[in-house]
Amino acid sequence: MSDFEKNKRNKIRRIPKRASYSKETIYPIIDAAPICHLGFDEDGQPFVIPTIHARVNDTLFGHGVKSSMKLKQSASGITMCITVTLFDGLVVARSLFHHSVNYRSTIVFGQGRLVTDAKEKLEALMAIAENLIHGRWDEAREPNKKELRATSVVAIEIESASAKTRNGPPVDDDEDYELPIWAGIVPIKTQYLYPETDSRLR
Amino acid sequence: MSDFEKNKRNKIRRIPKRASYSKETIYPIIDAAPICHLGFDEDGQPFVIPTIHARVNDTLFGHGVKSSMKLKQSASGITMCITVTLFDGLVVARSLFHHSVNYRSTIVFGQGRLVTDAKEKLEALMAIAENLIHGRWDEAREPNKKELRATSVVAIEIESASAKTRNGPPVDDDEDYELPIWAGIVPIKTQYLYPETDSRLR
Numbered sequence: 001m002s003d004f005e006k007n008k009r010n011k012i013r014r015i016p017k018r019a020s021y022s023k024e025t026i027y028p029i030i031d032a033a034p035i036c037h038l039g040f041d042e043d044g045q046p047f048v049i050p051t052i053h054a055r056v057n058d059t060l061f062g063h064g065v066k067s068s069m070k071l072k073q074s075a076s077g078i079t080m081c082i083t084v085t086l087f088d089g090l091v092v093a094r095s096l097f098h099h100s101v102n103y104r105s106t107i108v109f110g111q112g113r114l115v116t117d118a119k120e121k122l123e124a125l126m127a128i129a130e131n132l133i134h135g136r137w138d139e140a141r142e143p144n145k146k147e148l149r150a151t152s153v154v155a156i157e158i159e160s161a162s163a164k165t166r167n168g169p170p171v172d173d174d175e176d177y178e179l180p181i182w183a184g185i186v187p188i189k190t191q192y193l194y195p196e197t198d199s200r201l202r
Numbered sequence: 203m204s205d206f207e208k209n210k211r212n213k214i215r216r217i218p219k220r221a222s223y224s225k226e227t228i229y230p231i232i233d234a235a236p237i238c239h240l241g242f243d244e245d246g247q248p249f250v251i252p253t254i255h256a257r258v259n260d261t262l263f264g265h266g267v268k269s270s271m272k273l274k275q276s277a278s279g280i281t282m283c284i285t286v287t288l289f290d291g292l293v294v295a296r297s298l299f300h301h302s303v304n305y306r307s308t309i310v311f312g313q314g315r316l317v318t319d320a321k322e323k324l325e326a327l328m329a330i331a332e333n334l335i336h337g338r339w340d341e342a343r344e345p346n347k348k349e350l351r352a353t354s355v356v357a358i359e360i361e362s363a364s365a366k367t368r369n370g371p372p373v374d375d376d377e378d379y380e381l382p383i384w385a386g387i388v389p390i391k392t393q394y395l396y397p398e399t400d401s402r403l404r
Contacts, residue, residue: 009247014270034303035289037239039250045211048241048250048285050307064216083250087237092397095343096331097353101236105252129298133388140383141297151299169400177402181342184403186335187395195294198371198385 001027009109010162020163029106029163030055030084034132038062039081040073047073053082054127060108060156061115061124074154075114082108082156090186093170094179100170102185106163108156115153124153203229211311212364222365231308231365232257232286236334240264241283242275249275255284256329262310262358263317263326276356277316284310284358292388295372296381302372304387308365310358317355326355 001023004010012019020026030036036053039046054061060082064071074080084106091100115121129137143151170183203225206212214221222228232238238255241248256263262284266273276282286308293302317323327350331339345353372385 014266034292035287035305037241037250037285037287039239039241039248039283041243041246041248044243045281045311046241046243046248046283048239048283048309050239050285050287050305052303079247081241081248081250083239083252085237085239085252087392090236090335090394092335092338093342095345095349096327096339097345097349099331099334099338099342101254101334103252107250109247125298129301132301132303133292133294136294136301137298140295140301141299141378141381143297143299147297147299169398169402176343178404179343180404182403183400184398185400186397189393189395190289191391191393192292193389193391195388196371196386198387200371200379201385202380202382 004161007160010107010160012162012164018164018166020165025165026106026161026163027055029086029104030060030108031131033084033086036082036084038074039083040078042073052128052132054124054131056123056127058158060110060158061128061153062156063125063128063151063153071152071154074112074156075152077111077113080110080112080156087188088167089188091166091170092183092186094172094176094181094183098170098172100166102167104163104165106161108158108161110156110159112154112156115155121148121153124155125151206363209362212309212362214364214366220366220368222367227367228308228363228365229257231288231306232262232310233333235286235288238284238286240276241285242280244275254330254334256326256333258325258329260360262312262360263330263355264358265327265330265353265355273354273356276314276358277354279313279315282312282314282358289390290369291390293368293372294385294388296374296378296383296385300372300374302368304369306365306367308363310360310363312358312361314356314358317357323350323355326357327353
């Protein structure tokens with residue numbers, strides 16, 4: 001897989017050693033997250049909205065109902081910013097200054113378009129369902145025509161992107177390693193707990 | 203605690219029964235999240251950046267180094283959008299159309315200002331540390347003058363906000379309750395795992 005060109009928009013200015021412009025780093029982060037945060041501008045006011053998503057090749061898909069602001073904005077051809085963040089741990093240093101977090105995050109830029117082709121729309125909805133619950137499309141009742149009409153899908157072609165990640169132990173100032181203060185990391189995991197069956201199940 | 207006025211900016215247009223404008227709902231969501239997503243506009247391009255935060259009364263605090271774009275933008279007096287999302291579970295319905303997620307999210311609007319008062323800056327940094335690791339300020343080495351100079355703190359007075367939440371079981375179409383398809387919820391929890399001690403600990 002290729003790299004994205006580093007430019008003014010996607011360049012990581014702070015702590016560039018944590019940056020990556022490679023699809024091999026960026027795409028697994030997008031795929032590992034159940035939700036993303038979508039940023040757009042409406043009349044000079046920034047909005048950031050959480051939403052579920054899926055990636056197919058170099059395209060991100062999102063969905064919603066036609067009347068939603070998110071969908072209207074996304075499909076209007078304006079440039080969007082989509083941010084995916086995976087929070088992996090607390091970095092507990094000896095000094096407060098060097099406290100940090102371990103994370104994998106990626107920022108994607110691209111223009112949105114409404115998906116009008118029926119085949120692409122169905123494939124996008126399958127990808128979104130798959131990204132949320134693997135294998136669910138084959139188990140549940142498929143969308144009927146009325147439901148498909150009520151659902152809008154937006155595609156954002158990924159024009160530019162970058163990732164920023166931190167992992168590993170705290171890094172303290174040399175002299176602080178002598179201090180009698182606990183340091184280390186607290187790993188954080190998004191845990192899927194035991195399913196709770198709906199009380200109305202047949 | 204009072205409610206925020208519902209206006210064009212913070213009004214939840216989709217599924218208004220999931221909306222709240224009450225500080226009693228909004229503030230606990232902000233306080234429960236270790237990170238938020240900060241949205242701002244730079245030369246017409248929206249940016250969404252993950253960051254750690256803390257709330258003190260009606261003010262959100264964030265921090266960073268002076269040179270960061272995030273800090274420069276935040277402190278420039280432009281209107282920001284700060285979104286906090288807690289992802290609580292998968293809602294597994296009988297039909298794909300009614301699949302959903304359980305979540306608590308809040309969107310906050312306000313203008314940023316650079317914190318210049320030394321006392322307010324220290325209190326903000328304490329609040330940010332406390333929001334990440336309760337009690338850590340008293341254990342770790344406190345920031346020295348050089349570290350404090352290198353750290354910028356931004357305050358965003360919360361002008362307007364709203365929350366949107368979903369919880370509970372799937373809601374299917376009446377006729378679908380007869381289908382022999384499993385339905386229910388899969389709860390999701392952010393789990394803090396056992397701490398890993400730094401190998402260089404004395």
